[in-house]
Amino acid sequence: MTGFINQMEPSFDEKEREALNAYMESGGWVTEFKKTREFEREIARYTGAKYCSVVSNGTVSLAVALMACGIGAGDEVLVPDYTMAATPDAVALTGAEPVFVDIERETLCMDYQEMLRAVTERTKAVMLVSINGRYPIQMERIAAFCREQGILLIEDAAQSLGSFYKGKHIGRYGEIGSFSFSAPKIITTGQGGALITDNEALFERIKLIRDFGRESGGSDHYLIKGWNFKFTDLQAVIGLEQMKKLPQRVKRKKELGRIYERELRGIPQIETIQTDLANTPPWFFDILCEQRDELMAYLKERGIGSRPFYPALHREPAFCREGDFPNAEYAAAHGLWLPSAVSLSDTTVAYICGVIKEFYR
Numbered sequence: 508m509t510g511f512i513n514q515m516e517p518s519f520d521e522k523e524r525e526a527l528n529a530y531m532e533s534g535g536w537v538t539e540f541k542k543t544r545e546f547e548r549e550i551a552r553y554t555g556a557k558y559c560s561v562v563s564n565g566t567v568s569l570a571v572a573l574m575a576c577g578i579g580a581g582d583e584v585l586v587p588d589y590t591m592a593a594t595p596d597a598v599a600l601t602g603a604e605p606v607f608v609d610i611e612r613e614t615l616c617m618d619y620q621e622m623l624r625a626v627t628e629r630t631k632a633v634m635l636v637s638i639n640g641r642y643p644i645q646m647e648r649i650a651a652f653c654r655e656q657g658i659l660l661i662e663d664a665a666q667s668l669g670s671f672y673k674g675k676h677i678g679r680y681g682e683i684g685s686f687s688f689s690a691p692k693i694i695t696t697g698q699g700g701a702l703i704t705d706n707e708a709l710f711e712r713i714k715l716i717r718d719f720g721r722e723s724g725g726s727d728h729y730l731i732k733g734w735n736f737k738f739t740d741l742q743a744v745i746g747l748e749q750m751k752k753l754p755q756r757v758k759r760k761k762e763l764g765r766i767y768e769r770e771l772r773g774i775p776q777i778e779t780i781q782t783d784l785a786n787t788p789p790w791f792f793d794i795l796c797e798q799r800d801e802l803m804a805y806l807k808e809r810g811i812g813s814r815p816f817y818p819a820l821h822r823e824p825a826f827c828r829e830g831d832f833p834n835a836e837y838a839a840a841h842g843l844w845l846p847s848a849v850s851l852s853d854t855t856v857a858y859i860c861g862v863i864k865e866f867y868r
Contacts, residue, residue, distance in 0.1 A: 512855060514812035515691045515791065516848045518756075522748045530744045542743035547701070549750045554668075554676040556684070556703035558710035561738040561746075562717050565665045565687025568700030569597030571736060572683040573632065575712040576659045578603050582631040584661075587617045588819050588835035590636045593687075594663050595820060598634065606630070607821045609832040611643055613781045615793075615842075618834070619645035623652070632659040637677045640670035640787045641780075650680050661685070665700075666790035668693050669757040678703055683713075688742075693756050693788065693849070694749035696742035756849045760788030763856055767792045767845065770860035776867050778841075791844040798866075799843050805866045811859055816842025 530542070543561060551559040562568045578584060580602035586594045588607040595605035609621040615638045622633065633653055635643070643649060653660040660681030664670075667677040668686050678684020683706075686692075688699035704710050712731075718724065720733025764784045771777050776797040782789060793816070796802060803813050819835040821828040846859055 510810070512811045512846050512851075512859065513848065514814045514844060514846050516850070517690045517695045518752075518849050519745075522751070523745050526744050526748050527741070530740070535740055535744075537739055537741045539738045539743070540740050542740040542747065543738050546738075546743035546746045546750070549747060550686070550701050551703060553750065553753065554678060554684070554703050556676075556679055557705045558707065559701055559703045560710065560713045560717060561699060561701045561743070562736045563700070563738060564698045565685065565689060565700035566593040566597050566600075567736045568685040568687070568702050569593065569634070569661070569663055570600040571713055571716050572661050572685055572702055573598065573601045573603065574716050575709050576632065576661070576682060578631055578659070581629065583627060583629040584632045584634055585617075585622055585625050585630060586634045587636050587638070588821050588830075588832040589615055589817060589838050590638065590663070590820065591665070591817055592820065592823070592825070593665070594634055594636055595826065603631070604629075605634075605826075607826075607828055607830060607832065607835075610638075610834045610838065611645075612834045612837070614641045614643055615639070615780060615834075615838055616641055616643035617649070619643065619648050619652075622649065626656070626658070630658055632661055633681075634661050634663050635681065636663040636665075637667040637670065639780075639782075639790045639793060640667045640677070641782060642670075642672045642677060646672060646680065653681070666692070669753060669760070669788045671786045679705070682706060683709060688746065688749075691790075691847075693760065693790065694746065694753055696746045696749070699738060699742055699746065757788040759849050760790075761785075762853075763847075763849075763851055764789045764792060766853060766856045767860065770857060771863065774864060774867055777863070789847070791847040793842060793844050795838065795841040796843055797841070799841055802863065802866055803843065806859075806862060809862050811862060812846060814844045815839075816844065 547559040582603040598605040662684040664678035665687035717736040720731040778795040
């Protein structure tokens with residue numbers, strides 16, 4: 508193989524360049540306006556949600572979701588111990604307290620029984636992360652428990668655009684679903700986030716929070732406390748072109764996932780993670796492996812990029828919590844993300860897997 512194979516890279520072509528040029532030549536003001544609303548409608552259409560609002564990034568989208576639901580100081584929000592730091596950080600932005608919960612070994616998503624053990628009288632919400640587009644084994648029991656107990660279910664579906672569970676898009680099982688459009692995601696606008704909901708009252712509150720809490724655009728009459736979390740039409744122009752490519756990217760991600768699974772099957776030092784490839788386009792192709800750091804170095808020497816999993820957050824200095832989280836700790840110590848760009852060829856994936864086999868031989 509020639510050239511370094513990045514672990515991940517965004518995908519653009521002449522369509523984005525032409526659309527941006529046409530927008531600028533039309534006299535667009537760059538700030539959010541008609542293109543932003545069009546992008547929101549496309550996300551709502553694709554996911555099947557009634558409403559969508561886009562914001563400046565995925566961390567902000569999670570915080571706005573919690574704010575719209577009335578979460579604040581004195582409240583507790585359950586989050587998985589294995590997730591990107593944006594999940595508990597968004598909780599902290601509201602003044603609430605993130606409470607870590609261990610994950611399922613099979614899917615790396617929040618464990619239902621561990622969630623039950625973490626619930627207290629201060630628990631006001633569960634932040635369910637569909638890590639890498641996956642849903643937990645006990646997805647329906649988690650949703651049912653939250654409904655029965657009056658606990659809000661917020662879905663951190665940052666990595667899950669294009670993923671479905673029983674015919675319903677991930678992000679639509681709770682009050683609000685949140686997506687991210689950062690550079691490594693299946694579609695990207697550089698930065699950006701989106702919130703979907705079927706609840707009109709929540710949608711109206713989201714719109715207020717993301718725009719200073721003011722009555723309408725350009726107004727200086729403030730109905731509630733809000734901030735400037737808005738998007739831009741410049742990003743929306745890129746996002747609209749990316750959305751046109753989403754169905755093909757979903758298809759290709761699933762194809763690449765099947766190749767990885769087939770090629771890596773039977774290597775005793777590697778554990779693949781339970782993924783429903785009929786409904787889930789993996790964000791990153793992930794494995795649990797022995798000698799993880801040595802394998803990373805071996806791959807790099809041969810021109811192949813990889814990346815270790817997120818850490819178990821309770822151990823990080825920013826959070827530093829006591830507790831027993833064996834599955835999160837195991838994933839953090841053994842997890843490896845392999846090259847995952849949608850532009851990868853079948854031949855390139857076969858080569859990557861061949862190098863991995865060579866290392867373990």
